[in-house]
Amino acid sequence: MEAEKEMREWCVALPKVELHAHLNGSVRDSTLLELAKQLGDKGDIVFEDVKDVIMKNGRSLPECFRLFELYHILTTDHDTVTRITKEVVEDFAMENVVYLEIRTTPKNNEAKGMTKRSYMNAVIKGLKTVEAVEVVLFDSNSRADKTPMSELGGDTRKMKIYVRLLLSIDRRETTLAALDTVNLAMEMKDQGVIGIDLSGNPVVGEWETYLPALEHAKELGIPITIHCGEVANRNEIRAVLDFCPQRLGHVCCLNDEEWKKLKSLMIPVEICLTSNVMTGGAPSLELHHFADLYNAKHPLSLCTDDSGLFSTSLSNEYYLVASTFGLSKAELFQLAQDAVEFVFAGDELKRSLRELFERVGKELTT
Numbered sequence: 001m002e003a004e005k006e007m008r009e010w011c012v013a014l015p016k017v018e019l020h021a022h023l024n025g026s027v028r029d030s031t032l033l034e035l036a037k038q039l040g041d042k043g044d045i046v047f048e049d050v051k052d053v054i055m056k057n058g059r060s061l062p063e064c065f066r067l068f069e070l071y072h073i074l075t076t077d078h079d080t081v082t083r084i085t086k087e088v089v090e091d092f093a094m095e096n097v098v099y100l101e102i103r104t105t106p107k108n109n110e111a112k113g114m115t116k117r118s119y120m121n122a123v124i125k126g127l128k129t130v131e132a133v134e135v136v137l138f139d140s141n142s143r144a145d146k147t148p149m150s151e152l153g154g155d156t157r158k159m160k161i162y163v164r165l166l167l168s169i170d171r172r173e174t175t176l177a178a179l180d181t182v183n184l185a186m187e188m189k190d191q192g193v194i195g196i197d198l199s200g201n202p203v204v205g206e207w208e209t210y211l212p213a214l215e216h217a218k219e220l221g222i223p224i225t226i227h228c229g230e231v232a233n234r235n236e237i238r239a240v241l242d243f244c245p246q247r248l249g250h251v252c253c254l255n256d257e258e259w260k261k262l263k264s265l266m267i268p269v270e271i272c273l274t275s276n277v278m279t280g281g282a283p284s285l286e287l288h289h290f291a292d293l294y295n296a297k298h299p300l301s302l303c304t305d306d307s308g309l310f311s312t313s314l315s316n317e318y319y320l321v322a323s324t325f326g327l328s329k330a331e332l333f334q335l336a337q338d339a340v341e342f343v344f345a346g347d348e349l350k351r352s353l354r355e356l357f358e359r360v361g362k363e364l365t366t
């Protein structure tokens with residue numbers, strides 16, 4: 001019991017890099033409940049109906065996507081988008097995430113006077129209103145990059161988190177809407193947007209619909225990450241591997257041949273243990289494909305996916321790796337440090353992160 005507590009605390013103190021976190025999947029339960037209550041009071045929803053859903057039980061893949069529909073009803077107005085962004089960044093910073101790539105789907109919502117651009121402006125406003133920690137969003141802030149990182153577990157006012165944004169294409173979108181998202185990412189590249197993600201319900205949509213947008217992003221030199229193999233869609237898995245994006249999420253349902261191809265391509269994988277076990281992408285923690293990739297020294301990084309939806313945290317994901325696969329503190333530290341090499345941010349920021357890990361390494365592993 002004591003050992004578990006000590007290990008959990010160590011995982012919180014470990015500086016961490018989060019590369020796969022969906023904004024709306026990372027919202028605090030307390031905020032969702034508060035928003036549901038407000039909408040309930042206005043008569044827009046029946047609070048009692050959604051309360052149990054938010055407090056969660058089932059989290060199968062179809063249930064997750066029904067829940068996202070509810071989340072989007074709760075969160076989609078500009079002020080709420082700003083609020084949840086602020087809170088999500090604070091939550092990651094408080095558990096010593098030092099570099100965070102948040103991904104989110106820019107949304108058009110005529111009823112709220114929202115365009116994809118105004119949605120993203122609301123997200124960026126949220127990043128700027130974080131007070132609890134220092135958020136470093138723009139490369140032009142490089143002077144701030146030289147300031148020392150907080151001491152671990154020390155004065156939270158001095159904590160600092162580097163945040164970058166990825167724009168998600170939702171699989172429900174048309175080719176034109178997907179292209180809009182890529183063009184928006186290009187327009188906003190000086191405002192912290194550094195990549196494109198393809199996500200959404202894996203049983204919806206066709207690869208060919210998004211391909212023109214993904215190719216456009218590739219031509220523009222925008223890094224891409226793709227949700228791959230959440231379900232066993234053989235043609236799509238093959239097409240995604242052929243496309244060879246900079247990173248892949250999940251890679252759950254790959255057959256032997258695809259597995260071999262993934263390993264030969266050495267595409268870094270965003271591993272989401274809790275998410276995969278809950279949605280059935282992996283049979284159990286013990287049988288999760290993390291072990292195979294880790295033993296093969298395949299590039300990978302631990303991620304949360306949807307920390308709110310799955311009631312997890314990045315520290316918890318590291319703890320699960322220790323408790324399930326027996327990794328030592330030195331091995332966990334190495335895992336966290338290696339993730340620096342897979343960030344979409346540029347070389348200067350990578351150098352700052354490498355320095356940071358070197359600074360705290362000895363203290364944490366001896």
Ligand SMILES: CNc1ncnc2c1ncn2[C@@H]1O[C@H](COP(=O)(O)O)[C@@H](O)[C@H]1O
Pocket residue numbers: 022023024025064068103104105106168170171199200201202227230275279305306
């Ligand atoms: C569980 N595994 C998953 N697989 C695929 N897509 C997922 C996902 N979890 C989240 N999303 C994607 O992220 C959106 C919510 O955040 P944003 O509104 O973009 O901030 C979901 O609607 C879905 O498109």
Ligand SMILES: [Zn+2]
Pocket residue numbers: 020022199227249305
């Ligand atoms: Zn995801």
